[in-house]
Amino acid sequence: MDYLSLEAFLEEGKAALTKSPVAVILVEDLVAVDATIQHHLEAGFRSVIVLAPPALTLPPAMAAAVHRIPYDMRAPEAMSRAMNRIIAACPETTWLYYCYNAEFLFHPFCETRDVREMVTFHTEERRDAMLSYVVDLYAPDLNTHPNAVCLEGALLDKSGYFALARTDENGHGLERQYDFYGGLRWRFEEHIPPARRKIDRISLFRAQRGLTLRENHTFNIEEYNTYACPWHHNITCAVMSFRVAKALKTNPGSSHSIHRFHWYNSVPFGWNSQQLMDLGLMEPGQWF
Structure with missing residues (x-):
């Protein structure tokens, strides 16, 4: 599912954060993104959130399996700002994982x-x-x-x-x-x-x-x-x-x-x- 922004996801897609464990993939460029997403889908995460440049395109089946959010990972403190918004929105029972693309x-x-x-x-x-x-x-x-x-x-x-x-x-x-x-x-x-x-x-x-x-x-x-x-x-x-x-x-x-x-x-x-x-x-x- 696609969202217009992180704010929109936290309002409309917040239910995904209750499906622990949750993987958050922070996409800095377009290298090995599909492989990264596929690896973590297969690892057993119940929700996979992808913060990525708008230019990212995914295969239809993969796009349907993740929550995709446009986000600029080149901005100052981009990682901590995004993760702390997500942490604050999670129930205290939720396990979170985060990584970058090509990880x-x-x-x-x-x-x-x-x-x-x-x-x-x-x-x-x-x-x-x-x-x-x-x-x-x-x-x-x-x-x-x-x-x-x-x-x-x-x-x-x-x-x-x-x-x-x-x-x-x-x-x-x-x-x-x-x-x-x-x-x-x-x-x-x-x-x-x-x-x-x-x-x-x-x-x-x-x-x-x-x-x-x-x-x-x-x-x-x-x-x-x-x-x-x-x-x-x-x-x-x-x-x-x-x-x-x-x-x-x-x-x-x-x-x-x-x-x-x-x-x-x-x-x-x-x-x-x-x-x-x-x-x-x-x-x-x-x-x-």
Whole structure:
């Protein structure tokens, strides 16, 4: 279903926000949009909301399966403004997920268990948010794929990930919070502003009154920003993303300085959850 604006959706299509879990796809350009939408429809989300440029066209069956809203993702703070409007309109029972185009959610055992089963288990563990690592994908040959997006031959870094303790404005450590780094943001950090070098994102979370999402992908309620509860490890997931590779190769400030992303720690992405668990890029916690 199409809407004239985000305001129109929040008035006319608000019922979609009661069908938890809800996926929100933020479309920055027209690269791999159909693949992104299809992946998340198949993941088991009960509602899929697409905020996209008006120029986007979708196959009829796909257009009928999503809620499409015209939205300018190039505007300042576009992500947080849209998400916070949606969060405020949701019942407190609604689980939300957000990503950009050319990003794909993977969770433990996603081949046999859908996202509804996962958030049900996570809720039973008294968790309202789930940490995800945004793992960079990139094309093996930038001559063949100049925008760095190649779904069939995607590569990822098998190592080079690390974490640093997160501190508050006074330099005090925050309990169960880390800043995670790695991938292209680490290898090409000279082209990435310091504030955008982290790869952690709370991609899945439950709406709550007063909850707000910041532009740095953290929340105003600190417990939402933790990687696990105090008593044991929890599920984490991964967002497999071409977004950084695409930006590095389309941004005039970095494009001509980068001739390849492939290096000795590159491996083909198998598009399965076991590979990501084996590499330590997500874990099942107590969900066996």
